[in-house]
Amino acid sequence: MSTKEEAPGLALYVHVPFCARRCHYCDFAVTRSPDPPVDEWLASIDADLSEWRRELCGTDLPALDTIFVGGGTPTLLGARGMESLGDCLARHFRWDEETIEWSAEANPNSLTADTAIAWRGIGVNRLSLGVQSFDDRALQWLGRLHDGREACEAVERALTAGFDNLSLDLIFGLPQEIERSWQADLHKALELGVVHLSTYGLTAEPETPLGRNVAHGRVALAGQEQYVEEYLLGVNLLGSHHFTHYEVSNFARSGYECRHNWHYWIGTEYLGVGPSAHSYIRGQRTWNVRDWQAYRAAALAGETVREGRELPSGEQRRMEALWLGLRTRRGIDLDRFGISEAIVAGWISDGRAIRQGARVKLTPHGWLVLDDMVAELAARTTEDE
Ligand code: SF4
The missing domain is CATH 3.80.30.20 (tm_1862 like domain)
Known part of the structure; x- marks a missing residue:
């Protein structure tokens, strides 16, 4: 896959x-x-x-x-x-x-x-x-x-x-x-x-x-x-x-x-059942009631066990895909995410990432600071808007 x-x-x-x-x-x-x-x-x-x-x-x-x-x-x-x-x-x-x-x-x-x-x-x-x-x-x-x-x-x-x-x-x-x-x-x-x-x-x-x-x-x-x-x-x-x-x-x-x-x-659809389980189906995220007793009571009474749902915006989906992609050995496609060459060059020069053609993937040193890197990218995106 x-x-x-x-x-x-x-x-x-x-x-x-x-x-x-x-x-x-x-x-x-x-x-x-x-x-x-x-x-x-x-x-x-x-x-x-x-x-x-x-x-x-x-x-x-x-x-x-x-x-x-x-x-x-x-x-x-x-x-x-x-x-x-x-x-x-x-x-x-x-x-x-x-x-x-x-x-x-x-x-x-x-x-x-x-x-x-x-x-x-x-x-x-x-x-x-x-x-x-x-x-x-x-x-x-x-x-x-x-x-x-x-x-x-x-x-x-x-x-x-x-x-x-x-x-x-x-x-x-x-x-x-x-x-x-x-x-x-x-x-x-x-x-x-x-x-x-x-x-x-x-x-x-x-x-x-x-x-x-x-x-x-x-x-x-x-x-x-x-x-x-x-x-x-x-x-x-x-x-x-x-x-x-x-x-x-x-x-x-x-x-x-x-x-x-x-x-x-990689962002495919998934279904979660049970207390607190999350799902992502047809572009919508849903999550279930977290507490077991509340979940059980709702389920057995034929009521909904969903606690919340949201339709993530395009930008939310983009940032999530970026974060998830960077977590993995496959990394991300630079063209898809529009990350500038200057930013990537900085990551590479301090050992946080390597370049493989059009893709960039993080090294273990990068994975140690993944959340900070994504937060920085999100802040730059907000500044550019
Ligand atoms: S209580 Fe312990 S065994 Fe149970 S889910 Fe938490 S960490 Fe795992």
Whole structure:
């Protein structure tokens, strides 16, 4: 898939809003629920999809290219919940079992061998494990429910179940006082033989326990120097092990880039169902009610679960496409975005970008300051108007 026109179907995101416990740094749309109401959730997802059918004038929803079941903790659905979700989706969509990319997120402590085997049998063919670290102290500090040994065992269970397309999430930029070795975690991930890694820098969102601790001076996050050092360590180490750095935070062995995320980055239509899920259909952006109880109540009462919608202006779409394009290894076409040669020359001369014919793509040094670069371009556009 290289352009919007070539997209072979729709990308579907399904949000599972349950976690057994909330991690200290998490501000996702989740509710604490070790034993979630799976049947109510399934009925709500079905109602959400039916609302889409009505909204799109009763036509059949299009064929799917990718399914991504994220959260939250989808492993809390167990085998039966994922199977029922598959049945629900099959009532609304069609897809080619040979070519669909069906991803699911999983947490190490709730990915049992039975769940892994059952999910693989149902058709899930890509797993993203929320490992974050193999260091017990770091995991405890983050508020995760697993330890390093359990993370390794979960990887083994996933591989044994047949998930050769296995990704791990890892967090860098932890406070120095934890004495976590980022390099050791990267080496452990490589040793386990996974084909995809997503690395994220820790941020302190204000409404989280971590954010409050940082605001009150009880915790000091990693400084900028450590953040940059660890990001570049990941880039260099993974590059030397034949991982392509294909997006700011994502690295993959050949053939294992996440197709679902490419849909977002190249601007194809996508559908999201579940609390807080966003969609982009027919030029319109919509988003669902964030709170699980409010979402459930609306869905089961036959009311709308949409909280908002907007038709982005041409300029909004242009800036978003610019930002998304610059996130990826493909970069952007200079002619399409009308960026001056002088600006690009500045980026290249200080190592933030490289030129490839009519395209420009950012280097890892550029990706570290991507938001600032796009903000600068937006400010110049406003000045020129
Ligand atoms: S497992 Fe993920 S979604 Fe759940 S609380 Fe932790 S960070 Fe948030």
